[in-house]
Amino acid sequence: MTRNHVNHFRLLALSGSLRAASFNTAALHALAQLAPDNVNVLISGLGDIPLFNPDLENSAPSSVIALKEKLRACDGLIIASPEYAHGMTGVLKNALDWLVSGDEFVDKPIMLINTSPRATHAQASLKEVLITMSGKLIENAQVTIPLLGSQLDCQGIVAHVDISQQLKTSLNELCEAITQLK
Template sequence: MLNLIAISGSLRAASTNSALVAALALNTPAGCRVTVYDGLGRLPIFNPDDEGERTPREASDLIEAVTGADGVIVSCPEYAHGVPGGLKNALDWLVSRDAAVGKPAMLAHASPRSLYARTALAEIMRTMSFALCEEAMLEVSLLGKKPAEVESILREPANVWAIRDGLSAFAAFIRSRQI
């Protein structure tokens, strides 16, 4: 069983990115389990002086979750042509740890317009030594939709299959690296 952790880079209650990672958790193919990380808003601002024995519990929980996962999925909105501060903060807590090194990662997007954030996030994650799976990138266009519309779109058979196909490709990528 592959254990994957999914992180939404948005803190909004009606976030399309959070809805997308929730849909990933509901539509996993056989042999996979997706756990949604929900601690982004509780993380203290990263400070290198607080690493090691001084690492806050919330940051330790994130580090342990990423370390223990077989792969990481990130769904990220774009704010002012960049990665939201909360997500960048979470990634900063992982920088000096081994949690990211060689860790398979998949990007999922809820908007076709988040091109700057996609590029920036991919660069950040590559710099941190995540192993990005380009073949499994997923995009389900949810931009500007109300929560009821988002739920309906994510239940459409074509999108369920796209989610399962993306997760299956990611699972194959992870398994190919474990050999």
């Protein structure tokens, strides 16, 4: 790579929450705003993904096909998900189940955002699933930010110096890892 060459990155971001006022979704929107011009963060919802049914894998619903196409077209993946009853959310696990048998996920560099320092069980479970699916977790791109109880929305996260810096640093680590892996 020459000095003047700037890599462009396409990153798919998934929130494990369907809640309108989700801290996880707000963190992804903040990250998209904080991203430099050469980084495109595409936030994709999971609310229209039907329950996983292996009988439908060969004739997947259009929402699943769209998710797979977005994942195939991206350079990396960003996941932010809350913890429900010591596990990842059903909506996120369901989406991942649809991706298990495809090749779109294999070796995809992944950044994780945890919006609650006390939510450790879901992160551990999520990491296990992602590794099993052959995703490439980027250790230095994993960030835990204290949003639970903060009342911060997207703009509040962007304006919060420490949190926005942590997000930018993790995003930079993801992009560096993608560059190294190319």
